[in-house]
Amino acid sequence: MTDNNPSCISHVSLGTNDYRRAKHFYETVLATIGCKLIMEHPEAAAFGKSFPEFWICAPHDGKPATIGNGVHVGFMANSKAEVDAFYQAAIAHHAAPDGKPGPRPEYGEPFYGCFVRDPDGNKIEAAFWDMELAAKLGQG
Numbered sequence: 001m002t003d004n005n006p007s008c009i010s011h012v013s014l015g016t017n018d019y020r021r022a023k024h025f026y027e028t029v030l031a032t033i034g035c036k037l038i039m040e041h042p043e044a045a046a047f048g049k050s051f052p053e054f055w056i057c058a059p060h061d062g063k064p065a066t067i068g069n070g071v072h073v074g075f076m077a078n079s080k081a082e083v084d085a086f087y088q089a090a091i092a093h094h095a096a097p098d099g100k101p102g103p104r105p106e107y108g109e110p111f112y113g114c115f116v117r118d119p120d121g122n123k124i125e126a127a128f129w130d131m132e133l134a135a136k137l138g139q140g
Contacts, residue, residue: 015065072123
């Protein structure tokens with residue numbers, strides 16, 4: 001058996017209290033990093049590049065969605081420009097800023113990212129890991 005997927009994560013789901021708003025937000029913001037809507041069910045949408053990796057949905061138990069303290073979802077960007085575009089699209093679609101795009105030396109010199117709170121208050125991130133710089137520094 002060959003393992004062609006470099007990720008250890010199957011998918012991540014975040015709850016929303018306004019499905020239509022959340023779907024529109026993520027369709028717009030995730031497009032900046034090459035993700036698209038892969039599938040949709042009533043009150044649930046899955047996004048990814050080639051398979052459903054990230055879901056937004058109304059909670060299955062019918063109770064209000066809540067945010068988790070210390071929880072965030074990080075999305076991979078292919079460049080610093082994609083991180084910048086992700087941030088700008090998120091802010092334009094009512095996300096709250098939680099860390100402007102830029103280097104975060106505490107995460108390693110090859111890291112460049114941004115953080116926002118989606119309209120439901122979930123913390124999300126776009127990150128670019130500069131593989132060439134990482135190789136030069138022995139970090140990749």
